[in-house]
Amino acid sequence: MNDMRLVERDVEQVTGKIEARGVQVHYGEKHALKDVDVTILDRTVTAFIGPSGCGKSTFLRCLNRMNDTVASARVEGRITLDGQDIHDPRIDPVQLRAKVGMVFQKPNPFPKSIHDNVAYGPRIHGLARGKAELDAIVETSLRKAALWDEVKDRLDAPGTGLSGGQQQRLCIARAIATSPEVLLMDEPCSALDPIATAQVEELIDELRAQFSVVIVTHSMQQAARVSQKTAFFHLGSLVEYGETGQIFTNPRDPRTEAYITGRIG
Numbered sequence: 001m002n003d004m005r006l007v008e009r010d011v012e013q014v015t016g017k018i019e020a021r022g023v024q025v026h027y028g029e030k031h032a033l034k035d036v037d038v039t040i041l042d043r044t045v046t047a048f049i050g051p052s053g054c055g056k057s058t059f060l061r062c063l064n065r066m067n068d069t070v071a072s073a074r075v076e077g078r079i080t081l082d083g084q085d086i087h088d089p090r091i092d093p094v095q096l097r098a099k100v101g102m103v104f105q106k107p108n109p110f111p112k113s114i115h116d117n118v119a120y121g122p123r124i125h126g127l128a129r130g131k132a133e134l135d136a137i138v139e140t141s142l143r144k145a146a147l148w149d150e151v152k153d154r155l156d157a158p159g160t161g162l163s164g165g166q167q168q169r170l171c172i173a174r175a176i177a178t179s180p181e182v183l184l185m186d187e188p189c190s191a192l193d194p195i196a197t198a199q200v201e202e203l204i205d206e207l208r209a210q211f212s213v214v215i216v217t218h219s220m221q222q223a224a225r226v227s228q229k230t231a232f233f234h235l236g237s238l239v240e241y242g243e244t245g246q247i248f249t250n251p252r253d254p255r256t257e258a259y260i261t262g263r264i265g
């Protein structure tokens, strides 16, 4: 009986949220991503690292079908979210992107009020019955994004009037307002100062309690601070994936070692 429970718990601990198998991406003739196999775990921060142009963002964008919007991109292979093929014709990419939210490198609030930036997603996906429920989602999302106290008295002010760090937290609030299960972050701190970066990193750590978070970063220090799993990409291939501590202290592949010691990059 005890043994059974142990086995069940172990299985639960390694639950894969997203499974990618044999994923390839071409942009026209350019083979940007080569045969990537990886399992992204639930309630875990996974960092994608690697030199510029190695395919990190391309792979991130595969996970919520953002590459569908790039005319020259051709994606092959199988990606599942909770076991369901995200390329299944019955899957609506807009619904998928509500479940697999995205935060970009440069904060990109809509030219709308702080309130409406966050309310937009729940409104178009019909997640709220009436104003009170919508306002509650806005408040909860801003609280989760650690922004509520700074903006609660000016919800009608334009989102674009906030500081860069606040705008990025607003974009995180906007992404989590649709109750996603996975949050994809493409270099979310690259336009932020060190204080705003520390706030966003702290937030990422808190979000891990609820979501699976995938972050593309150029900063190995950031990957080491925020992630539990790290994937190292090089020339379009996923070279090594493992525990973040292991990747940074005891990499198995010489290319990973060359990158983390600054010899390639």
Ligand SMILES: Nc1ncnc2c1ncn2[C@@H]1O[C@H](COP(=O)(O)OP(=O)(O)OP(=O)(O)O)[C@@H](O)[C@H]1O
Pocket: 027, 030, 032, 050, 051, 052, 053, 054, 055, 056, 057, 058, 059, 070, 072
């Ligand atoms: N829309 C596109 N059209 C054509 N080629 C592209 C496109 N987007 C990316 N690429 C190419 O695909 C390869 C991988 O790019 P990608 O942006 O995924 O790399 P990355 O590792 O995220 O780079 P960086 O760290 O500089 O952002 C690069 O050679 C890039 O030039």
